[in-house]
Amino acid sequence: MTNHDTQHIIDIHAQLHSDLPSDPALRVKALESLLVEKGLLNSQTVDEWIELFTEEVGPKNGAAVVARAWTDPDFKARLLENTSEAVGEMGFLGTQGTHLVAVENTPQVHNVVVCTLCSCYPWPLLGLPPSWYKSAAYRARIVRNPRDVLKEFGLELADDVEVRVWDSTSEMRYLVVPKRPEGTDGMTADQLAGLVSRNSMVGTEQATLPAAPAKGA
Numbered sequence: 001m002t003n004h005d006t007q008h009i010i011d012i013h014a015q016l017h018s019d020l021p022s023d024p025a026l027r028v029k030a031l032e033s034l035l036v037e038k039g040l041l042n043s044q045t046v047d048e049w050i051e052l053f054t055e056e057v058g059p060k061n062g063a064a065v066v067a068r069a070w071t072d073p074d075f076k077a078r079l080l081e082n083t084s085e086a087v088g089e090m091g092f093l094g095t096q097g098t099h100l101v102a103v104e105n106t107p108q109v110h111n112v113v114v115c116t117l118c119s120c121y122p123w124p125l126l127g128l129p130p131s132w133y134k135s136a137a138y139r140a141r142i143v144r145n146p147r148d149v150l151k152e153f154g155l156e157l158a159d160d161v162e163v164r165v166w167d168s169t170s171e172m173r174y175l176v177v178p179k180r181p182e183g184t185d186g187m188t189a190d191q192l193a194g195l196v197s198r199n200s201m202v203g204t205e206q207a208t209l210p211a212a213p214a215k216g217a
Contacts, residue, residue, distance in 0.1 A: 058124065058128065062126050098173055103166060112164070113174045175201055178203075179206065
C-alpha cells in the first residue's frame with residue numbers, strides 16, 4: 001500500500017466520523033425514541049415543533065429587534081452599546097451568562113457569524129441553527145474564504161466592502177443587523193420585520209424587498 005493510499009483511507013475515515021452525530025445528539029435521539037415508544041410523544045409533534053422553532057418563533061424575535069433598530073435610533077444605539085440589555089427590553093432574554101453582541105452592516109462593512117468549535121447560536125432570537133451553520137465545511141471555510149462562501153449563498157459583495165467574520169462561543173453570541181433595504185421609508189416596523197430573514201441576521205444574505213410580481217401575473 002502506498003503512502004497516497006494510506007492517506008486516502010485516513011481522509012475517508014475522518015470524513016465518515018465528521019458526518020456522524022455527536023454523542024449528545026445520539027442521546028437526545030435515544031430519549032425521543034423512548035418517549036415515542038411509550039406513547040408520551042409522537043415523532044410528528046417533534047418535527048412540527050422543530051420546524052416551528054427553526055423557521056418561525058426564533059427568527060421572528062430577531063427580525064423584530066432588527067426592525068426596531070431600523071426605526072428607532074435610540075434603541076439602535078442601545079442595541080449596539082449593550083445588546084443583551086436592549087434585547088431584554090423586548091423580552092427576548094437568552095441563557096444566563098451568555099453575552100450577546102450586535103454587529104451592524106454598513107455600506108463599507110459586511111459581518112458574518114460562525115461558530116468554529118461547534119454550533120453556538122443566539123437561539124432566543126434566531127431559533128434553532130440550520131444544518132449548514134453546524135456543518136464542518138461552513139465552519140472552516142467561512143473563516144478562510146468568506147467571500148467565496150457568501151457567493152455560494154448568492155451574496156456577492158463589492159471589492160471595497162470589508163468582510164468581518166465573528167466567531168461565536170458558549171459565552172458570546174453575535175447578531176448581525178443587516179442594512180435596511182432602500183425604498184422602505186414608508187413601511188412600519190411590522191412590515192420591515194417581514195424583510196428580515198434568519199440568514200440575513202447570520203450574515204449570509206441581505207435583507208431585501210420581496211420581488212415585484214411580473215406584469216400580467
